[in-house]
Amino acid sequence: MDYKLILDDFEGPLELLYQLVKKNEINISEVSLAKITDQYLKHLEQMREFDIDLASEFLIIAAELIEIKIKALLPVDDELEEEETEHELITRLREYELFKNIAQMLKEWEERAGNRYQAKVDIEELMPEMLQVDLEISASKLYELVVKALTAEKEEETEVLKNPKLEYLKEEKFNISNKIRDILKDIRQVNHEVSFFHLIKEENNQLEIVVSLLALLELMKRKRIRVVQDNNFSDIRISMER
Amino acid sequence: MSEDKISYLSNKRREKEQKILDNLGFEDLKPKEIALVEALIFSSKKKLPRSVIKEITAFSEEKLERIIIYLEQKYQGVEFGIQLKEYNDSYLFQTKKEFAAEIEQLFDITKVSSLSTASMETLAIIAYRQPVTRSEIEEIRGVSVERTLTTLTKYELIEEVGRKETIGNPIIYGTTDQFLEYLDIEDLAELPEIERVEKLFAEEIEAAAEQAAEEEMEAESKKDSKEI
Numbered sequence: 001m002d003y004k005l006i007l008d009d010f011e012g013p014l015e016l017l018y019q020l021v022k023k024n025e026i027n028i029s030e031v032s033l034a035k036i037t038d039q040y041l042k043h044l045e046q047m048r049e050f051d052i053d054l055a056s057e058f059l060i061i062a063a064e065l066i067e068i069k070i071k072a073l074l075p076v077d078d079e080l081e082e083e084e085t086e087h088e089l090i091t092r093l094r095e096y097e098l099f100k101n102i103a104q105m106l107k108e109w110e111e112r113a114g115n116r117y118q119a120k121v122d123i124e125e126l127m128p129e130m131l132q133v134d135l136e137i138s139a140s141k142l143y144e145l146v147v148k149a150l151t152a153e154k155e156e157e158t159e160v161l162k163n164p165k166l167e168y169l170k171e172e173k174f175n176i177s178n179k180i181r182d183i184l185k186d187i188r189q190v191n192h193e194v195s196f197f198h199l200i201k202e203e204n205n206q207l208e209i210v211v212s213l214l215a216l217l218e219l220m221k222r223k224r225i226r227v228v229q230d231n232n233f234s235d236i237r238i239s240m241e242r
Numbered sequence: 243m244s245e246d247k248i249s250y251l252s253n254k255r256r257e258k259e260q261k262i263l264d265n266l267g268f269e270d271l272k273p274k275e276i277a278l279v280e281a282l283i284f285s286s287k288k289k290l291p292r293s294v295i296k297e298i299t300a301f302s303e304e305k306l307e308r309i310i311i312y313l314e315q316k317y318q319g320v321e322f323g324i325q326l327k328e329y330n331d332s333y334l335f336q337t338k339k340e341f342a343a344e345i346e347q348l349f350d351i352t353k354v355s356s357l358s359t360a361s362m363e364t365l366a367i368i369a370y371r372q373p374v375t376r377s378e379i380e381e382i383r384g385v386s387v388e389r390t391l392t393t394l395t396k397y398e399l400i401e402e403v404g405r406k407e408t409i410g411n412p413i414i415y416g417t418t419d420q421f422l423e424y425l426d427i428e429d430l431a432e433l434p435e436i437e438r439v440e441k442l443f444a445e446e447i448e449a450a451a452e453q454a455a456e457e458e459m460e461a462e463s464k465k466d467s468k469e470i
Contacts, residue, residue, distance in 0.1 A: 011385065012383065012385030013384050057384060057385075092382070096384065099363055099382060100363060101442075102369075103366040105434075105442075107356075107359075107362055110356055110424070112426070113424065114339025115339060115346070116325075117336060117345050117349075120287060
């Protein structure tokens, strides 16, 4: 029977190389890497014996190490030497070490930071309770207002002979931008507060009342008007924002 | 009792605060104004950005700064179990770390995890190289970091910050405010520069080498004295 072990954070070839550098207590340089090339290759051999699937990166780095070793063994050409730059593997290994060091530093910070907790104050959870507001209105008054809202004239349906195959567009009788203009005109005329009930008085049409309200909200948002309502359901007084 | 203050503040911050206090002090701050800022921060579920406090209170930048310093220093007193913390110009109240064990007992928190070495190394690369793609991290790590990125994202220590405009439009990653909170650092500027890290570790290695050499010398001299 076969057993396969799959590791999550599997350590790569750079880690192996870095461990060898640490174990041998050497600096990261071409001369020293040439010295541990054999050890690296031996490790690879062992891994093969244990039937560990070698990622191609291990072999790439093995090739690079061999390249470094060959260079170290060859007699130095004086003319070429000056142009020679650091091998890419050296740069990579230095960078690898750098981030290992930073991680070690962050690890200390993690330790020092400890575990701190905060209270989870959730205003939204408290909301339902807060919404039980006092209406400050009598039952009969409330009834009156409900009846008024329900009996407001519905929009007139106009009968047209319709062709069922065609879509008919409805004329837009009220729109918010016109309403905004009307409201502003009304307020300017009286040059003082205007009652919301007064604004909608002559227009006993549900749709128009809704549009008026939307227009009012829009004006509030744009900070053009000031709106005051003393109690729930009482009249809304509208004046220009100064 | 409040004389005994344990310092939870970084040196840089303490210096900055002292400078402000030397100039202006707290005397003109009204208790109600201080209480208001405290209430706002306390009621907020998430970290409360300074800009929001400013908008609501209409306090000047300078006044708000001093109120926050006042609160911060007040809660440093050992008689307080909570502290005011700042991360990335946002504020929140947190319990002090020394009470972690009891709080964990209260809320039955058993799994207090710290990051694995591989995760921390990946996090270090992202912190310093952000915004960074997965393949750029893998180039440094020499291994696949797919799972590690998933873990770090799950803990909200990193997040996707966009896509790089190269072939394949790879995802680019950056650290989060949670990252700052996790390591208890005020902002990314607190991370030391790479050159300083290098120097720090070089010095450490040198010191270790010196110590080793000294020990060896001592051992030698002991051996010598024995021989005599």
